[in-house]
Amino acid sequence: MTERHEIPLDLTTFEALDSALKFHRAAALVSPTAPEPMSAFQDDLMATANQLGFHPTMPGTFRVQVVAGGRNLLVWEQAERQANVREVTHAVA
Incomplete structure (x- = not known):
């Protein structure tokens, strides 16, 4: 089963990542x-994670998911996608 983490x-972290990509x-x-x-941006996303x-x-790939209302997510998925995906959501204290 392929894992997906959100x-x-x-806002501060999101803006820092936006600036890093522009750089x-x-x-x-x-x-x-x-x-x-x-x-290079993948390296930034890994460091942020x-x-x-x-x-x-x-092995996997990071991406930033922009959600309406400002609930932006850093998403990681295993390198090989399969039909079954197990989602794991992380809470930030």
Whole structure:
């Protein structure tokens, strides 16, 4: 069964991630040796997840899910999607 984790993002963390993505895009335009923006952004998402207490033990992909009303989520899914997905929601204290 494929796991999917959703971690709530507060506004400050969401804005910091938005700024990081903009930075990576700009860096890629300015320097041909800069890392690919989405690859670098995955590293930022991993660091954010670690700071929020989530440490994935398997390969997977992070994404930010923007939800109406400001309930933004950091979502992680296992690398190989299967028909059955087990969702785990994390509460932030």
